[in-house]
Amino acid sequence: MDIAEVRALLTPAGLDLLNSLGPVSSSDEVARTVSRLRGAGHSPDLVSAVVTQARLRERARSKFGDFGARMLFTRAGLEQATRLSVAAHHAGRFRRAGIERVADLGCGIGGDALALASLGIRVDAVDADEVTAALATVNLAPFGADVTVRHGLAENQDLSGVEAVWLDPARREAGETGRARTDDWSPSLEWVFELTGRMPGGVKLGPGLDRDRIPDGYEAQWVSADGSTIELVLWSGALAREGVTRSALLLRGQHAAELTAPADSEDEPVRALGEFIHEPDGAVIRARLIGQVARSLRAGMLAEKVAYLTGDEAVTSPFVQSFRVREVLPADTKKLARALKERGVGILEIKKRGVDVDPAALRQSLKLKGEESATLIMTRIAGSRVAILADRVPPAA
Incomplete structure (x- = not known):
């Protein structure tokens, strides 16, 4: 999705047209919808934008449920977004720690910020991609002044008054493509760990992160949703639980279960096949x-x-x-x-x-x-x- 499509979409008429569409999931439905909208005189940019959004909203149901029916997405943003059920667990940790204002540094389409704001936490959100930041602004608009969204780099933000940070550094190109980067993280893990070493933070990373890169003093929580291991979150400061450095959080539907430990657990000995x-x-x-x-x-x-x-x-x-x-x-x-x-x-x-x-x-x-x-x-x-x-x-x- 490019900026021309965003500008065409983010008007009252554009959003009304999008909300008037039903589900668009198959290639045949896409072709029929494009033909109908072009025949009605709508511009190519607007048609492309609303059809893309209709398809993404349908795919978003697995992560956002009914909330996704009114949200806006990029393809990469939807793929990388935290599931709402998982984001709710993360937000609950900030709430239990008494955090009232969080900087979401790399907010994507706003899934984690949405969960934080829904618990009454003020959120200062930023994303490096202009299109993604624009869509996040729309998604988080219902929270009014409790959420601000900016286009910019995480490293350049003024964190005055912020009590904790949430970061999603990624090895990928910013923006729509989501192509993997092999050279570095953005922002760099060195910068991320320096920041979360001096203030409470949560850092969302891939579950396969080299464990040697986990700093001392952090709680490492691996998260599984409906049988798939989806992320590793490193918690620091007041967000890390005392005496816990390893945890496994399992979410299945509305149920949650968690194991915690002060360190890696020693395996039991090998034994003969049992029943x-x-x-x-x-x-x-x-x-x-x-x-x-x-x-x-x-x-x-x-x-x-x-x-x-x-x-x-x-x-x-x-x-x-x-x-x-x-x-x-x-x-x-x-x-x-x-x-x-x-x-x-x-x-x-x-x-x-x-x-x-x-x-x-x-x-x-x-x-x-x-x-x-x-x-x-x-x-x-x-x-x-x-x-x-x-x-x-x-x-x-």
């Missing part, structure tokens, strides 16, 4: 709290450096997916296919860790037929590849 296999959530793995979960389940590691747990207790937890073991089958594809056919398994979930297996290619090779369903866990035990047939255990509440 159950437990697969820790990605946030638990990233936070290196597998051992803490294993002890709560009275389980051990299935193999060295493979994130599967095993035990004999009929227990589970919100931090794992659990499976009851049926039997161990041959790992050879032809023998495995024959064994599954004999058992009438035609609906098969395939999971794998610690082995070089392409689940899609394996599924095709197995030529499944039958009405039975099961889970196949491809992994290794004592250095050998194994295929474990299992059934899912209902998740813990």
